[in-house]
Amino acid sequence: DAGVIQSPRHEVTEMGQEVTLRCKPISGHNSLFWYRQTMMRGLELLIYFNNNVPIDDSGMPEDRFSAKMPNASFSTLKIQPSEPRDSAVYFCASSGDRGQPQHFGDGTRLSIL
């Protein structure tokens, strides 16, 4: 079984540039989550989609962050413009119905210079 697939694995870019992170959830899962992990704050939920619809985006830090899920097999997280404080590891996770556990991808390690 293919797990959650994220790309790119690493991204290094300069401040002010647009960054797009991609995620392919596990086939058949109807919930998708974007997280950010830092040493200081641990794992933080950014946004949650259910059946491709954003349900909770209260964790999105500010308007520079946006996320889309155009279909059941693809989601993007975009940062525009990027800032050094956005440097972190960004994870995508997916799950089935309520009560089913979340499965994580291996993340995108983002460095903004």
Place this chain on the structure above:
Amino acid sequence: QKEVEQDPGPLSVPEGAIVSLNCTYSNSAFQYFMWYRQYSRKGPELLMYTYSSGNKEDGRFTAQVDKSSKYISLFIRDSQPSDSATYLCAMDSSYKLIFGSGTRLLVRP
């Protein structure tokens, strides 16, 4: 006060030891309890998943949930150097997972 408290460690044990990892929580509404293992530069990997109180065993791993005390534990028997990782507890609040900060475990050969 955080909703989920977890000792960050690091916890260093010799190979073969029994390891006990713990989390406490404050929200009595949590129903699903998970343990994830995270190796360096990898995503969290689901280890154990339990519903409500009780024990669950899977090979060398045992998860315990005590809802009356708001306390969950993960036991690792016959620990191996390959168990060296960060262990995160997580709890389900509706659709949202609330994570502990993670405990770093080092198993010395």
